[in-house]
Amino acid sequence: MSNAPLQLQNLCKNYGALRVTDDVSVNIEAGELHAIIGPNGAGKTTLIHQISGLAQSDSGRIIFDGQDVTKLPMSERARLGLVRSFQITSILPRFSALENVALAVQARSGSSFNFFGNAAAEPKLNDTAMTLLARFGLAGRASVPAGQMSHGEKRQLEIAIALAAQPKLLLLDEPLAGTSHDESQRLINTLQELRRELPIVLIEHDMDAVFALADRVSVLVYGRIIASGTPQSIRDNAEVRAAYLGEEAA
Amino acid sequence: MSVNNFVDLDTPAAAALGVPARPGRVFVLPLVVFALFALVPLLAMQGPQSFILALVTRIMILALAAMSLDLLIGYGAMISFGHAAFVGLGAYSVAILSSHGINDGFIQLGVALAVSFLFALFTGAISLRTKGVYFIMITLAFGQMLYFLGTSLAAYGGDDGLTLASRSTLFGSKILKNDIVLYYVVFGFLLGAYLLLRGIVASRFGRVLRGIRENPVRMEAIGFAPYRYQLTAYVIAGMIAGVSGCLLANQTEFVSPAFTTWQRSGDLIFVIVLGGLGSLHGAIIGAAVFSLLADILSHYTEHWALIFGPILILVVLYARGGIGGLLGSKP
Amino acid sequence: MTLTLALVQILNGLQFGLILFLIAAGLTLVFGVMDFINLAHGVQYMVGAYFVAAFTAMTGSFLYGLALALPTALAFGLLLEVLIFRHLYDRSHLDQVLATFGVIIFLNQAVKFVWGAAPLNVPIPDALSGTIEITDGMLYPVYRLVIIAVGLAVGLALYLVVNKTRLGMLVRAGASNAAMVSALGVNIRFLFTIVFGVGAMLAGFAGAMVAPILSVEPGMGDNVLILAFVVIVIGGIGSIRGAFIAALLIGLVDTLGRFFAPTLLRVLLDPATASQTGRAIAPMLIYILMAAVLFFRPSGLFPSKQ
Numbered sequence: 001m002s003n004a005p006l007q008l009q010n011l012c013k014n015y016g017a018l019r020v021t022d023d024v025s026v027n028i029e030a031g032e033l034h035a036i037i038g039p040n041g042a043g044k045t046t047l048i049h050q051i052s053g054l055a056q057s058d059s060g061r062i063i064f065d066g067q068d069v070t071k072l073p074m075s076e077r078a079r080l081g082l083v084r085s086f087q088i089t090s091i092l093p094r095f096s097a098l099e100n101v102a103l104a105v106q107a108r109s110g111s112s113f114n115f116f117g118n119a120a121a122e123p124k125l126n127d128t129a130m131t132l133l134a135r136f137g138l139a140g141r142a143s144v145p146a147g148q149m150s151h152g153e154k155r156q157l158e159i160a161i162a163l164a165a166q167p168k169l170l171l172l173d174e175p176l177a178g179t180s181h182d183e184s185q186r187l188i189n190t191l192q193e194l195r196r197e198l199p200i201v202l203i204e205h206d207m208d209a210v211f212a213l214a215d216r217v218s219v220l221v222y223g224r225i226i227a228s229g230t231p232q233s234i235r236d237n238a239e240v241r242a243a244y245l246g247e248e249a250a
Numbered sequence: 251m252s253v254n255n256f257v258d259l260d261t262p263a264a265a266a267l268g269v270p271a272r273p274g275r276v277f278v279l280p281l282v283v284f285a286l287f288a289l290v291p292l293l294a295m296q297g298p299q300s301f302i303l304a305l306v307t308r309i310m311i312l313a314l315a316a317m318s319l320d321l322l323i324g325y326g327a328m329i330s331f332g333h334a335a336f337v338g339l340g341a342y343s344v345a346i347l348s349s350h351g352i353n354d355g356f357i358q359l360g361v362a363l364a365v366s367f368l369f370a371l372f373t374g375a376i377s378l379r380t381k382g383v384y385f386i387m388i389t390l391a392f393g394q395m396l397y398f399l400g401t402s403l404a405a406y407g408g409d410d411g412l413t414l415a416s417r418s419t420l421f422g423s424k425i426l427k428n429d430i431v432l433y434y435v436v437f438g439f440l441l442g443a444y445l446l447l448r449g450i451v452a453s454r455f456g457r458v459l460r461g462i463r464e465n466p467v468r469m470e471a472i473g474f475a476p477y478r479y480q481l482t483a484y485v486i487a488g489m490i491a492g493v494s495g496c497l498l499a500n501q502t503e504f505v506s507p508a509f510t511t512w513q514r515s516g517d518l519i520f521v522i523v524l525g526g527l528g529s530l531h532g533a534i535i536g537a538a539v540f541s542l543l544a545d546i547l548s549h550y551t552e553h554w555a556l557i558f559g560p561i562l563i564l565v566v567l568y569a570r571g572g573i574g575g576l577l578g579s580k581p
Numbered sequence: 582m583t584l585t586l587a588l589v590q591i592l593n594g595l596q597f598g599l600i601l602f603l604i605a606a607g608l609t610l611v612f613g614v615m616d617f618i619n620l621a622h623g624v625q626y627m628v629g630a631y632f633v634a635a636f637t638a639m640t641g642s643f644l645y646g647l648a649l650a651l652p653t654a655l656a657f658g659l660l661l662e663v664l665i666f667r668h669l670y671d672r673s674h675l676d677q678v679l680a681t682f683g684v685i686i687f688l689n690q691a692v693k694f695v696w697g698a699a700p701l702n703v704p705i706p707d708a709l710s711g712t713i714e715i716t717d718g719m720l721y722p723v724y725r726l727v728i729i730a731v732g733l734a735v736g737l738a739l740y741l742v743v744n745k746t747r748l749g750m751l752v753r754a755g756a757s758n759a760a761m762v763s764a765l766g767v768n769i770r771f772l773f774t775i776v777f778g779v780g781a782m783l784a785g786f787a788g789a790m791v792a793p794i795l796s797v798e799p800g801m802g803d804n805v806l807i808l809a810f811v812v813i814v815i816g817g818i819g820s821i822r823g824a825f826i827a828a829l830l831i832g833l834v835d836t837l838g839r840f841f842a843p844t845l846l847r848v849l850l851d852p853a854t855a856s857q858t859g860r861a862i863a864p865m866l867i868y869i870l871m872a873a874v875l876f877f878r879p880s881g882l883f884p885s886k887q
Binding site: 323329331373376379380381382383384386387388390391392394395398399401402403404405512513516519520523553554555556558559560561562563565566567570 | 612616618620665668669672674675676678679680682683684685686687688689690691693694803804807810811813814818857860861863864865868869871872875876879880881
């Protein structure tokens with residue numbers, strides 16, 4: 001019996017006749033940053049959807065923090081501390097950056113079935129949110145509507161929101177997608193800090209980032225994990241090179 | 251997955267909501283509106299008082315129902331096309347109790363609230379399982395269901411409706427017979443509902459509701475289950491609309507299944523879009539413009555709907571954000 | 582006696598259901614393919630009835646009237662599409678609902694303006710005005726049987742077009758994924774116009790067919806519209822097959838419910854209460870049915886989008 005915080009056991013998912021997740025079993029150990037890589041269409045985002053609860057699995061089990069969460073909706077998994085970010089930036093565009101984060105703080109602090117009092121003026125929520133924004137270099141942008149921020153800022157905000165929800169494990173779906181070189185450098189630095197605080201599952205296309213950050217890497221091809229191991233062993237794996245890395249290099 | 255199934259968010263009023271409002275300016279327009287309403291009976295003494303009182307009372311009742319719908323559509327992105335059903339429930343609560351000799355206003359109001367609560371809970375629980383177009387149509391159908399129930403209640407007038415023996419009594423007194431008293435009672439309810447809803451949309455609950463309007467998936471991802479919040483808002487809105495039905499029955503001293511038709515629900519949506527979605531006081535402005543327009547046009551021609559319909563189309567096509575948007579009432 | 586009476590009610594329900602199908606077919610396709618909520622679809626039915634009334638009066642023949650009414654209804658639908666609906670496809674559902682609600686308000690008044698508020702009567706054509714004996718001593722109007730036959734024929738034709746032709750394939754593809762059809766290089770606007778035109782004409786046709794057995798009056802499309810909504814919601818938006826099955830279901834449940842509910846309740850209640858309760862419950866049956874279907878299947882019986 002493993003006590004890994006996140007255990008995927010024989011997960012499957014079909015869309016019609018198409019099997020997008022095929023018998024995926026992997027344990028995410030405490031304290032590790034586990035990267036999942038694979039060519040486009042390998043089913044990486046679907047897997048994150050299944051783990052986070054946005055998509056339900058057809059079979060298999062997901063054990064999080066010692067609890068079977070396979071059938072739980074996304075909101076309940078989030079409350080248990082299994083929190084995700086989105087590949088396509090998913091923020092509340094008309095809310096200020098501060099309110100985006102404060103709302104996630106609110107989710108884990110007291111009841112939200114509270115019909116009186118001005119939520120936007122609650123110091124307890126705003127102070128925590130402000131601290132998080134500051135950590136991501138967004139303190140000066142707190143009152144800007146999130147929809148009007150730059151792409152790189154939105155990617156930072158996305159992670160700040162996820163952290164505000166008090167995760168015990170973080171699922172990051174291509175946090176570097178579409179960022180400039182400088183922005184992605186900044187995000188990589190952020191992730192370097194975060195990996196010391198909690199286990200992270202990272203989906204990423206940027207191989208330099210993956211090999212710089214990951215403790216372990218799993219390679220997903222056509223919904224199957226074809227290899228799992230240290231970055232070095234993955235780099236040296238012939239099957240992986242044929243299926244995936246070779247393609248990238250060519 | 252679509253980020254927002256219900257409401258297009260490109261209206262200026264909606265744009266304003268997420269950002270903390272600069273206090274002060276936001277409250278100027280509502281303050282003016284309520285001050286005007288408070289003074290109407292005094293001003294009306296200079297003219298045809300009973301006509302003006304009746305008209306403005308009607309406007310305030312319409313505004314009350316529309317404002318509750320604004321909580322759903324403007325803040326919660328739930329396009330309910332059956333909101334008039336609750337107005338009908340409130341009105342029939344008064345009329346049916348009255349026909350059995352129970353005229354006490356508090357009992358009638360209590361029953362109306364209870365019935366609205368139950369109907370909202372039942373229909374909301376089913377409707378909110380669906381999304382987008384399905385939600386619009388299922389609410390519409392539930393409203394229509396109530397309409398047909400009304401028409402088949404032979405004991406209570408059926409199709410023809412039911413005339414009230416008397417207006418509600420308060421503490422045994424027939425004080426509501428006085429149109430000015432009724433006016434201020436309606437005014438009180440409108441002001442009370444406005445303050446209540448203003449509080450709710452700014453509260454923790456309201457912020458979650460607004461967040462769900464913006465991006466339900468994001469809200470789930472940080473741990474909020476949209477269904478419970480939406481259902482709660484649906485019930486609150488239904489109960490407020492039920493109150494407006496109580497007042498309507500007292501004002502017209504008559505109820506009819508026609509109160510609950512989907513055309514009435516459509517009128518309510520028209521009113522809040524006309525006044526500007528997601529601002530609450532927009533519902534009041536919309537109700538005033540809607541009623542005055544209908545009143546004035548019907549003075550000139552019996553075919554006033556020939557003008558009214560195109561106005562609605564033009565507002566949708568060209569005046570997004572409604573009158574509130576045109577007045578620049580955004581913070 | 583009861584059996585023959587039941588048979589008559591079943592035929593009536595079938596006829597009502599097929600009329601609902603003619604209206605719902607266009608509505609569900611327009612919804613499915615264009616993601617466009619057209620509340621004004623019901624007025625198309627009303628306008629069809631008015632056109633046939635006007636043209637029948639003009640030509641003295643229902644058949645000529647029908648022949649003229651169909652293309653006119655089509656032209657009218659396309660005119661509305663060009664003038665108003667086209668500007669709404671990219672808008673939110675709320676905008677679509679409101680603007681088409683405005684169209685209803687206008688057209689309900691417009692027919693009053695043109696033809697007066699009093700209901701018009703369209704005579705049943707002589708050749709079809711008789712009755713035939715379906716069982717011993719039970720007569721049924723020929724014209725209603727004609728409606729059933731025509732409804733079934735149109736249903737079959739639609740089924741063949743949607744399932745067996747290239748156009749039908751595009752429509753089905755469009756209903757499940759409009760962006761993909763567009764990406765295939767198909768002129769989606771043109772496809773929209775065809776689907777819309779056919780839908781409008783079918784609704785007009787339904788109105789024209791019932792004109793001889795119902796009174797033609799302003800607002801006659803409004804309640805039918807709601808029923809058509811119930812049909813496509815139960816059937817699953819975008820599905821012709823779903824619309825067909827749900828329309829028959831609604832037609833039968835509504836007709837039989839009104840007839841049998843008071844009788845059935847007599848088992849439980851005294852006759853007077855039973856008949857009153859029965860009459861109160863009967864019109865609500867289809868909405869209860871819809872609520873039940875959506876409770877278990879929030880996207881209807883045959884959802885075309887996954």
